[in-house]
Amino acid sequence: MKVAVIGGGHGALATAADLALRGRQVRLSLRNRERFAEVFRTGEIVLSGVAGEGVARLAEVTDDPRDAARDADLVLVPMPATAQAEIIERLPAGPLVCLLPGNFGAYPAGRRLATPVAETATLPYGARFQGGNSVRTAMRAHHLPTGVYPAAETENAVRVLAAVYPEVEPVEDALSAALLNSNGALHAPLVLMNAGPIETLGAYDIHVEGTTPGVRRVMAALDAERIALRRALGYTSADWPLSDYYDDADWFYGPGAFSTVQRKSVWREPLGFEHRYLVEDVGFGLVLWSSLGRALGLPTPLSDAFVDLASTVLGRDLRESGRSLERLGLAGLDAAGLRARL
Amino acid sequence: MKVAVIGGGHGALATAADLALRGRQVRLSLRNRERFAEVFRTGEIVLSGVAGEGVARLAEVTDDPRDAARDADLVLVPMPATAQAEIIERLPAGPLVCLLPGNFGAYPAGRRLATPVAETATLPYGARFQGGNSVRTAMRAHHLPTGVYPAAETENAVRVLAAVYPEVEPVEDALSAALLNSNGALHAPLVLMNAGPIETLGAYDIHVEGTTPGVRRVMAALDAERIALRRALGYTSADWPLSDYYDDADWFYGPGAFSTVQRKSVWREPLGFEHRYLVEDVGFGLVLWSSLGRALGLPTPLSDAFVDLASTVLGRDLRESGRSLERLGLAGLDAAGLRARL
Numbered sequence: 001m002k003v004a005v006i007g008g009g010h011g012a013l014a015t016a017a018d019l020a021l022r023g024r025q026v027r028l029s030l031r032n033r034e035r036f037a038e039v040f041r042t043g044e045i046v047l048s049g050v051a052g053e054g055v056a057r058l059a060e061v062t063d064d065p066r067d068a069a070r071d072a073d074l075v076l077v078p079m080p081a082t083a084q085a086e087i088i089e090r091l092p093a094g095p096l097v098c099l100l101p102g103n104f105g106a107y108p109a110g111r112r113l114a115t116p117v118a119e120t121a122t123l124p125y126g127a128r129f130q131g132g133n134s135v136r137t138a139m140r141a142h143h144l145p146t147g148v149y150p151a152a153e154t155e156n157a158v159r160v161l162a163a164v165y166p167e168v169e170p171v172e173d174a175l176s177a178a179l180l181n182s183n184g185a186l187h188a189p190l191v192l193m194n195a196g197p198i199e200t201l202g203a204y205d206i207h208v209e210g211t212t213p214g215v216r217r218v219m220a221a222l223d224a225e226r227i228a229l230r231r232a233l234g235y236t237s238a239d240w241p242l243s244d245y246y247d248d249a250d251w252f253y254g255p256g257a258f259s260t261v262q263r264k265s266v267w268r269e270p271l272g273f274e275h276r277y278l279v280e281d282v283g284f285g286l287v288l289w290s291s292l293g294r295a296l297g298l299p300t301p302l303s304d305a306f307v308d309l310a311s312t313v314l315g316r317d318l319r320e321s322g323r324s325l326e327r328l329g330l331a332g333l334d335a336a337g338l339r340a341r342l
Numbered sequence: 343m344k345v346a347v348i349g350g351g352h353g354a355l356a357t358a359a360d361l362a363l364r365g366r367q368v369r370l371s372l373r374n375r376e377r378f379a380e381v382f383r384t385g386e387i388v389l390s391g392v393a394g395e396g397v398a399r400l401a402e403v404t405d406d407p408r409d410a411a412r413d414a415d416l417v418l419v420p421m422p423a424t425a426q427a428e429i430i431e432r433l434p435a436g437p438l439v440c441l442l443p444g445n446f447g448a449y450p451a452g453r454r455l456a457t458p459v460a461e462t463a464t465l466p467y468g469a470r471f472q473g474g475n476s477v478r479t480a481m482r483a484h485h486l487p488t489g490v491y492p493a494a495e496t497e498n499a500v501r502v503l504a505a506v507y508p509e510v511e512p513v514e515d516a517l518s519a520a521l522l523n524s525n526g527a528l529h530a531p532l533v534l535m536n537a538g539p540i541e542t543l544g545a546y547d548i549h550v551e552g553t554t555p556g557v558r559r560v561m562a563a564l565d566a567e568r569i570a571l572r573r574a575l576g577y578t579s580a581d582w583p584l585s586d587y588y589d590d591a592d593w594f595y596g597p598g599a600f601s602t603v604q605r606k607s608v609w610r611e612p613l614g615f616e617h618r619y620l621v622e623d624v625g626f627g628l629v630l631w632s633s634l635g636r637a638l639g640l641p642t643p644l645s646d647a648f649v650d651l652a653s654t655v656l657g658r659d660l661r662e663s664g665r666s667l668e669r670l671g672l673a674g675l676d677a678a679g680l681r682a683r684l
Contacts, residue, residue: 194538197546199554201539212541214615214655221654273556302654305647312563312644313556 001163004029004072004095006065006087011078011100013039013135014127017047019076019164020056027060029068038133049137051125065090074098074160078123080276081105081284081323088112096160100124102147103284104178104323107342110149118157121145121180121240122252124165128267138264142254144168145240147177151342171237173342179230182242184285185222187277188306189215195313198271205268207261216246222286222302229289232296233335273313282310283322291324296335343505346371346414346437348407348429353420353442355381355477356469359389361418361506362398369402371410380475391479393467407432416440416502420465422618423447423626423665430454438502442466444489445626446520446665449684452491460499463487463522463582464594466507470609480606484596486510487582489519493684513579515684521572524584526627527564529619530648531557537655540613547610549603558588560644564628567642571631574638575677615655624652625664633666638677 005016006029013036016028030036039045045056062068065087069075072095077087081103088109091097095115099105102119110117126139144167148154151173158170171177191198194210204210223242230239245251246258261267271277286303293300311318325331330338347358348371355378358370372378381387387398404410407429411417414437419429423445430451433439437457441447444461452459468481486509490496493515500512513519533540536552546552565584572581587593588600603609613619628645635642653660667673672680 190538193534194536195556195560196532196536196548196552196554197539197543199556200551204539206538209542210538212538214537214541217657218537218651218654301646301650304643305650308643308647309560312560315559 001025001074002027002059002072003164004065004068004075006068006075006077006079006091008032008079008083009035010127010129010135011123011125013045013129014047014051014125014137015076015078015100016058017045017056017135018051018125018137020045020058021047021052021054022164024164025059026056027062027068027072028058029062029065031063033063036133042133044133046132046134047137048130048134049127051127051137051140066092069095074164076100076164080280082276082280084109096157098146098157098161101181101183102174102178103181103280104175104288104328105284106147106149106174106177108328110174116148116150116153116157117174118146118148118161119174119177120168121171121177122183124167126253138260139253139257141167141252142250143240143252145171145177145180145237147171147174149174149342172235173339175233175338175342176230176235176237178288179226179233179235180240181285182223182226182240183277183281184289184303184306185219185226185242187281188286188310189218189222191271191273191275191277192306192309192313193218195273198273202270203268205265206271207267208265211262218302222306225293225300225303226289228298229292229296229300232298233292233339273310278310278314279318282306283318286310287318287322287324290319291326295325295331295333295338343367343416344369344401344414345506346407346410346417348410348417348419348421348433350374350421350425351377352469352471352477353465353467355387355471356389356393356467356479357418357420357442358400359387359398359477360393360467360479362387362400363389363394363396364506366506367401368398369404369410369414370400371404371407373405375405378475384475386475388474388476389479390472390476391469393469393479393482408434411437416506418442418506422622424618424622426451438499440488440499440503443523443525444516444520445523445622446517446630446670447626448489448491448516448519450670452516458490458492458495458499459516460488460490460503461516461519462510463513463519464525466509468595480602481595481599483509483594484592485582485594487513487519487522487579489513489516491516491684514577515681517575517680517684518572518577518579520630521568521575521577522582523627524565524568524582525619525623526631526645526648527561527568527584529623530628530652531560531564533613533615533617533619534648534651534655535560537615540615544612545610547607548613549609550607553604564644564648567635567645568631570640571634571638571642574640575634575681615652620652620656621660624648625660628652629660629664629666632661633668637667637673637675637680
């Protein structure tokens with residue numbers, strides 16, 4: 001099976017290496033030739049951590065998504081939602097595309113490509129590039145809830161995807177999958193309720209010191225807004241509440257993932273506000289929740305709050321650049337109308 | 343001139359000591375006999391810092407506001423807005439009452455007492471109780487914008503007040519004074535955008551490490567909502583923008599106050615969310631701004647955001663317990679209607 005991986009960084013390296021080590025023929029496209037010079041030079045990635053260990057040999061490394069995607073059976077796009085529109089423009093129609101995660105990107109992408117597009121609720125790996133051609137994984141998804149646009153193609157798409165990710169679990173449609181991504185409920189409070197130390201303290205881990213009872217109360221209330229939207233839209237697949245992660249239950253990344261993150265302080269790193277934690281998780285997550293709330297007549301005060309806070313901190317209105325029903329051409333529909341479009 | 347000081351802690355000690363050292367006859371009422379046992383025992387307060395130095399001899403120290411207020415020419419209430427309702431119930435009608443600060447408390451207090459009530463925009467002192475009978479002041483107001491309910495009594499009330507606080511500067515009415523209190527714009531971001539370190543780091547000063555460019559952008563946007571409300575209500579007295587404080591301009595506490603706070607790290611202390619920074623400044627500040635915004639058709643997204651965030655962190659809806667037009671019986675009025683009631 002020939003797989004194209006279209007990526008930008010950490011996640012793409014982990015995806016390509018993991019799949020190659022598991023016997024797939026992988027063509028990898030990376031935008032940054034300079035940063036990943038060693039990957040381009042060797043055609044290899046050294047993978048370490050929980051997602052496997054070894055030197056993965058790739059079929060091709062290119063900076064052109066078209067090259068990577070030619071003759072592919074499956075095109076994986078482990079990129080932030082902010083990059084989706086540009087990448088989709090450069091993909092051929094034909095092979096199944098999967099966005100990891102999607103943030104409801106499958107809808108505009110599928111319409112643009114006139115081909116089925118799948119999207120997962122979460123990233124398959126928690127990975128960090130280690131320099132050279134090395135990438136290290138700290139987490140690996142045990143469950144990959146996945147929705148497809150159009151929803152009628154779900155069975156076919158999931159059959160293809162399951163050949164590389166047996167963890168794929170189909171849900172109703174792309175919007176249901178998007179509403180299983182709780183990164184907005186997770187990262188917006190983590191970043192914005194730790195804005196001071198992020199800007200002044202170098203060695204501060206929002207996932208450890210920054211994860212406090214007060215911050216978690218806000219996360220839980222935000223996640224409840226997400227789940228209320230799922231109810232209003234009539235989705236009955238599992239809600240994957242964020243509290244299961246914090247309770248070390250069997251969540252996306254398996255049992256005990258939170259304790260691992262805490263114990264190993266996996267992500268102790270300098271942060272800025274121009275990070276996907278805000279630009280993607282708020283701009284393409286909470287902005288969508290907020291617009292769904294308006295469409296469905298459901299209050300989403302904390303989603304609204306974090307959209308306004310993040311916009312103020314970033315100095316631009318994320319509603320203008322992010323993902324909302326209005327910007328997707330889906331304004332004015334009720335729950336039934338929305339689902340009928342998917 | 344006989345002055346009653348009705349207080350709870352830091353501010354009341356500083357007020358009583360400062361006025362006694364400046365020759366007023368001061369009766370002080372304190373709620374907590376245990377914490378301030380030394381003040382009760384000696385009848386004296388040792389004042390230090392920028393508001394003066396010396397041992398102040400009080401005419402009386404009591405735990406009954408009625409005792410303190412008997413025969414007073416002026417009753418000063420340097421207490422959080424959360425305590426106003428209970429205190430007002432225990433005051434005699436007759437002498438002028440001044441709330442420091444008011445947060446629009448002069449309106450319900452004046453109606454309840456059927457006597458003029460003044461309110462300042464800010465606390466006259468930045469003070470901290472030092473144990474025993476000592477209090478230390480780090481800041482002293484150079485300007486005390488003051489409004490009176492009813493507004494027609496402004497001239498008389500300001501004449502009385504100016505005898506103890508020459509810094510008093512009359513503004514249009516009690517609501518104008520309340521809308522010069524920018525503590526909500528200051529403290530809500532300082533606390534909630536530093537929630538992580540407040541809960542996990544002991545020696546953290548939100549006024550120093552926690553005052554970062556991102557936090558200040560949010561403060562500025564919140565303060566702009568306050569000033570927009572003042573415009574919509576037609577107030578023309580000075581707006582005292584919070585940015586003047588951060589620019590070390592001649593703000594309430596005189597030029598250079600921010601640099602002093604930063605340099606001396608005046609308020610490096612353990613904090614919790616059950617602090618007047620949230621309970622008063624959000625519950626009686628931003629809740630009011632938010633309700634004014636609704637009444638005047640003016641969006642106040644960041645005031646709303648911090649009311650929701652603070653409510654979530656505290657585990658109760660501050661709109662239910664705080665100060666809003668609805669709870670003051672002033673719902674449904676436009677700007678002219680509101681001002682006509684004052």
